[in-house]
Every structure is written in structure tokens, then in C-alpha cells.
Amino acid sequence: MTQKKQQTRSRILDAAEALILESSIEEVTIAKIAERAQVADSLAYKYFKGKNDIIFSVVAERTREETALLREHLQGIIDPKSRLSKMIWHMLKYNDSHPNHVTNLLFRCRSNKNFYRSEAYRLMREYEAILLNILEEGAREGVFRSDIDMKLMKHIIFGTIDIEALSSIVTGEIEKSCADLDDIMALLIPMLTTKGKPVVTNRQQAILLAAEKIFARQGYADAKIAAIAEEAQVAEGTIYEYFSSKEDLLFALSGRNLNAYLERVSNIFNQQARPSPPEKLWRLMRSFGLSFLSIRDFMTVYFMYTLFNRRYYETTIQPKQNEFARMMGQVIEEGKREGTFRADVNPRVFWYMFLGSYTHLALRWIIIDHKEFDKYTEVRHLMTLMMTAALREPPNVEYLVRIEF
Numbered sequence: 001m002t003q004k005k006q007q008t009r010s011r012i013l014d015a016a017e018a019l020i021l022e023s024s025i026e027e028v029t030i031a032k033i034a035e036r037a038q039v040a041d042s043l044a045y046k047y048f049k050g051k052n053d054i055i056f057s058v059v060a061e062r063t064r065e066e067t068a069l070l071r072e073h074l075q076g077i078i079d080p081k082s083r084l085s086k087m088i089w090h091m092l093k094y095n096d097s098h099p100n101h102v103t104n105l106l107f108r109c110r111s112n113k114n115f116y117r118s119e120a121y122r123l124m125r126e127y128e129a130i131l132l133n134i135l136e137e138g139a140r141e142g143v144f145r146s147d148i149d150m151k152l153m154k155h156i157i158f159g160t161i162d163i164e165a166l167s168s169i170v171t172g173e174i175e176k177s178c179a180d181l182d183d184i185m186a187l188l189i190p191m192l193t194t195k196g197k198p199v200v201t202n203r204q205q206a207i208l209l210a211a212e213k214i215f216a217r218q219g220y221a222d223a224k225i226a227a228i229a230e231e232a233q234v235a236e237g238t239i240y241e242y243f244s245s246k247e248d249l250l251f252a253l254s255g256r257n258l259n260a261y262l263e264r265v266s267n268i269f270n271q272q273a274r275p276s277p278p279e280k281l282w283r284l285m286r287s288f289g290l291s292f293l294s295i296r297d298f299m300t301v302y303f304m305y306t307l308f309n310r311r312y313y314e315t316t317i318q319p320k321q322n323e324f325a326r327m328m329g330q331v332i333e334e335g336k337r338e339g340t341f342r343a344d345v346n347p348r349v350f351w352y353m354f355l356g357s358y359t360h361l362a363l364r365w366i367i368i369d370h371k372e373f374d375k376y377t378e379v380r381h382l383m384t385l386m387m388t389a390a391l392r393e394p395p396n397v398e399y400l401v402r403i404e405f
Contacts, residue, residue, distance in 0.1 A: 011038070052114050059109055060120035062101040066094050067127050074130075080138030085185055087131055091161050092178035099169045106162065128154060135192075144192040149202070153192065160184060204242045206232045208256055211249045216297035220250060220305040247311065254306050255317040257298050261291045262323055277335030278391065284328055285354060285386060289379040292362060303362045325351040332390065341390045350390065357382055 015036035033054060070090050077083045095102045109115040132154050138144035164177035164184075210232035214223045225246060229236040243249040265287045275283070292299040306312050329347030336343055361378055 052112070052118075055104070055108055056115060056118040056120040059101070059105055059115075060118070060123055062098065062105075063120060063123040063127060066090075066098075067123070067130070069094070070127070070130065080134060080141060080143045081189070083134045084131075084138070084188070085181070087134060088157065088161070088184060088188075089178060089181050092164060092181060095161065095165045096168060096176050096178050102165045102169055106165065128158065131157060138192070145194075148191070153188075156191075157188065203232075203234060203238065207234065207239055207242060207249070208253055212253055212295075212297045212301055215250065215253075215305060216300040220246075220301070250301070250305060250309075251312060251315050251317050253298065253301055254312070255320065257291070257295065257302070258317065258320040258324075261287070262320060264291070265324065265327065277331050277338060277340050278387065280331045281328070281335070281390065282383060282387060284324075284331060285383045286379075288324065288354075289358065289383070292358075293375055293379070299362055300366050303359055304366060307359065325355075328354075335390070340392060342392050345390050350386070353389075354382075354386055357386075 015033050070087060073086055073090050074083055077086055109120070115121055132150060135144060135150040135153055139146045139150060144150075161177075164180060167173040168175070168177040207228065211223075211228045214228050214231055218227065223246065225239055226236055228249070229239055232239075239249070243252060265284055292302070312318050325348070328351050332341055332345055332347040332350060335341030336345065358379075361375075361382065365375055
């Protein structure tokens with residue numbers, strides 16, 4: 001392409017970038033771009049197939065420019081940490097200096113499916129590969145940890161850069177995003193270098209899911225680590241990188257699920273609508289019941305092999321179960337103060353009764369063919385009876401039905 005043609009092409013791209021920022025993408029037309037660039041419509045079509053082609057070409061040009069500058073900045077820097085810091089600084093600085101490009105990319109391209117088939121997106125992937133290479137080289141050299149997913153780290157970093165750009169260019173929450181470099185690195189370096197217990201990875205999750213299935217189907221006593229490894233599609237030795245024994249694996253299952261459960265029920269206490277104590281108690285019992293009904297294998301593992309395992313009560317995981325009892329007791333005491341629950345309700349005994357009742361129902365569902373029972377109806381009946389025991393006035397069944405189950 002001759003210098004004159006290159007200048008014409010660049011003028012069209014500059015005009016398009018300016019128009020996109022001044023108005024909505026729908027209002028921008030080839031005719032308007034040509035007019036701003038002071039060229040004929042036909043000449044614009046000579047260089048570009050249509051509006052999308054022009055928009056994506058703008059991003060492609062800026063990405064080429066940014067990539068060339070980045071490679072220049074990285075020359076001569078060997079240490080992976082320094083290379084990472086320099087690349088993040090470059091991205092922040094470039095975004096601060098090119099707000100038009102960032103706005104076009106984030107608001108005009110990311111939501112356009114055609115963008116992901118464009119040359120611009122291919123160039124962005126090449127740019128991202130530079131960061132991934134820095135992270136992987138750091139792991140190979142022993143500077144960064146080798147037990148974490150560097151593709152995930154790549155997304156963490158680029159996601160951070162995107163929100164920094166939004167906060168700087170769009171919302172005005174911060175003046176310049178490059179000022180946050182040290183704080184960003186202060187969070188990233190511990191992720192990349194801190195040793196200790198292996199972080200939860202897809203492989204660890206696969207092992208837990210496999211163990212849950214094998215324990216439930218074969219029984220805890222008969223389950224073999226080899227069978228779990230085969231189900232998880234990992235080497236048997238890999239399991240011992242994450243769990244010290246079969247028992248450790250059993251209790252880790254409860255820890256994972258109880259953590260998820262506690263996170264869900266904590267929302268009951270954080271709702272802006274501030275539900276009444278009876279509503280909170282109903283939802284706590286509902287959440288407990290459904291959490292097991294939705295994961296039949298874990299229900300088997302928990303009620304058959306964990307709850308009545310003496311060693312479970314010596315672990316740091318079992319107190320998570322007590323946390324639920326504490327929350328339930330807190331709700332009951334709140335209701336007693338407000339006068340909606342009877343003053344003589346003992347929260348501890350109430351919890352024992354609810355857990356014990358549910359346990360007996362669960363064991364019956366597990367041991368006998370679960371298809372013989374309408375489990376959801378049984379849980380609802382149990383909850384209604386427990387509410388009857390706690391409320392000062394007989395529960396309004398229609399009211400309870402309206403509470404989400």
C-alpha cells in the first residue's frame with residue numbers, strides 16, 4: 001500500500017473512531033465517516049467492507065501499536081516479576097493515554113459477536129499471549145508457583161485492567177489507573193508466589209466430585225483411592241497431593257458443601273427487605289433441606305458416613321455445622337424478643353429436633369428406594385410442624401406457602 005493510500009486509510013479510521021465516541025454505534029454510517037474523513041463514500045468502501053470492518057480495524061490498528069510499544073518496553077528485562085510489572089504498567093499507561101481506544105473496545109466491540117471473528121480479536125489474543133508467556137516462564141523458572149492455572153491468572157489480570165479503565169475513563173472514580181500499579185502488584189505477587197496448601201483447582205474439584213460419587217455408590221468402607229482416581233481421571237498419587245488420606249477426603253467433602261451452604265444462608269441475614277424472624281426460620285430450614293435434596297450423593301455421604309463418624313467431631317470442619325445451629329438460634333431469640341416465637345422455645349433443642357428429624361428422613365430415603373417418597377412434601381410437612389412448635393400463634397399455612405420453597 002502506497003504512503004498516500006495508507007494516509008487515506010488512517011484518516012478514515014480516525015474519523016470513524018471520533019464519530020463512534022460522539023454518538024451511538026447505530027447512528028454512525030459509512031456516509032458520515034466518509035464525510036468526516038473528507039473522502040467519497042465509494043473510496044471508504046474501497047478500503048473497508050462495511051461499518052463493522054471499519055470499527056474493528058480501528059481496534060486492530062491500536063492493538064498493533066500497543067503490542068509494538070509493549071515489546072519495546074520489555075526488551076532487556078529478564079526477571080519474570082519485573083516483566084509482569086512492566087507489562088501491567090504499560091497496559092494501565094496506554095489505557096490512560098488512549099481513552100478513545102478503550103471506550104471503543106469496551107463498549108463497541110466486546111458485545112459484538114462479529115468482533116470475535118475479526119482480525120482485531122486475533123491480534124488481541126496475540127497480545128494476551130505475551131502476558132501468558134511471562135507467567136508460564138516465571139513458573140518454569142521457579143519464580144512463580146507451578147500449581148496454579150496461569151490462564152486463570154491471565155484473566156484475573158486483564159479483568160482488573162478492564163475495570164481500572166472503566167473506573168478511570170468512564171465513571172471517573174479514579175483519575176489515572178496507572179497510579180494503582182503498586183496496589184495491583186501487591187495483590188498479584190502473593191497469588192503467584194505464596195506456598196502452602198494447594199489452592200483449589202479444577203483437578204481438586206474433580207477429585208472431590210469423584211469421591212462423592214464413589215463413596216455414595218460403593219460405601220465409604222469399600223471405596224478405594226484407586227477407584228476415585230480412575231473416576232477423576234488422575235493418577236492415584238495425585239490425590240495424595242491434595243488429601244492426606246481417604247478420611248481427609250471424606251471430611252473435605254463436607255467442608256466444601258457446608259461452606260457453600262453457609263454462604264447461601266448468610267444472604268438471609270443480609271437482605272435489605274429484612275424478613276421477619278418466622279420468614280428467616282422458614283428459609284433457613286428450607287435452605288438446609290434443599291441443599292441435601294439437590295445433591296443426593298452428598299446426602300448419602302453426609303448422613304451415612306460423616307454425621308455419625310466420631311472423628312468428624314475432632315475436625316475443624318464440624319464447627320461449620322454448629323454455625324448453622326448458631327444462626328438458627330439467633331433467629332429464634334430474635335423472634336422471642338419480638339413476641340412472634342414462644343418464650344419457652346429452647347434454640348438448642350429446636351436445632352436438635354430439626355436435625356434429628358431430617359436425618360431420620362434422609363436415612364430412610366437413602367436406604368429404601370428414594371423414588372417411593374415425595375421428599376419435598378415430607379420436608380415441607382416437617383418445616384410446618386417445626387414452625388408450629390416455635391410460633392406463639394398457630395401458623396397461617398397459606399402464609400407459609402407464599403414463602404419461597
